[in-house]
Amino acid sequence: MGLLTLAEAKAQLNIVTDTNDTEITAYIEAVTEVIEWHVGPVVExxxxxxxxxxxxxxxxxxxxxxxxxxxxxxxxxxxxxxxxxxxxxxxxxxxxxxxxxxxxxxxxxxxxxGRDAVPPTVNLAGRILLQHLWRTQLGQARGGLAGGNSDFSVTEPAPGFGYAVPNRVLQLLEPYKQPPGVA
Structure with missing residues (x-):
């Protein structure tokens, strides 16, 4: 089980077919790990x-x-x-x-x-991170990653994750971050 449901992930990615469900599920699991690294367990x-x-x-x-x-x-x-x-x-x-x-x-x-429920801001951070990472699947002509002029640009690396986590995700997670040495 992950931070996002498959339906939430597909809605964020504007995908209506079942063709990529297995791959999207793997992305959900990866996004869950990254978000939980910052805020502690979300999924019980x-x-x-x-x-x-x-x-x-x-x-x-x-x-x-x-x-x-x-x-x-x-x-x-x-x-x-x-x-x-x-x-x-x-x-x-x-x-x-x-x-x-x-x-x-x-x-x-x-x-x-874990938490009783996923806070809406943490859910949004997960959906934005999923969309950011999914962009690697797209070619440059279809909005894939190329250069730093994107709305998803990352100006500073997130600790432990390089440039994989956009600033907007880190800002959304800030109120939920674990104290140093805990996570």
Whole structure:
């Protein structure tokens, strides 16, 4: 499952046939990964991660966190009762409700991450990015990529993605960006 439906993607690309559905689906998956690199999980998924930490809190690395399913010591031992934990869904910070500290890690945390719904601005950013990347399929005479005078020009590379992400997409994602070191 991706950030966009096949129908949304085809509407953005003004495609009415089923000829390119498989390829468009691959583009949707790629666009989803790029958008989620910037804003964290959008499409709900189960995350299993190993986290290190001792002290008053533990930090999950893929917020937004919907809930915590389990927290168990990697090296064996008793699982922590998640009912006694508070998870900040936005930041991914886990604290004990009794104010105690964590010891005995590293830990394996299992949790669903993602959003209840895709924010309209994030959906729009995904559709614009899809359209930008799809333009590589077109010849230069049909509006394909050539030169920098396009409405989709990219003046600065996006971290980790070179010039694949247009400025307008980055601007739309700005309010949803993850803090440094989280995504």
């Amino acid at each position: 998924r189960i995350v299993t991660e190993e986290i290190d930490g001792k002290g008053l809190y533990l930090l999950l690395l893929h917020p937004p966190v919907r809930s915590l399913t389990s927290l168990t010591p990697v090296l064996g031992g008793t699982a922590v009762d998640v009912a006694g934990l508070h998870v900040n869904g936005v930041t991914g910070v886990i604290r004990r409700k009794d104010g105690g500290s964590f010891s005995g890690g590293p830990w394996t945390a299992v949790y669903p991450a």
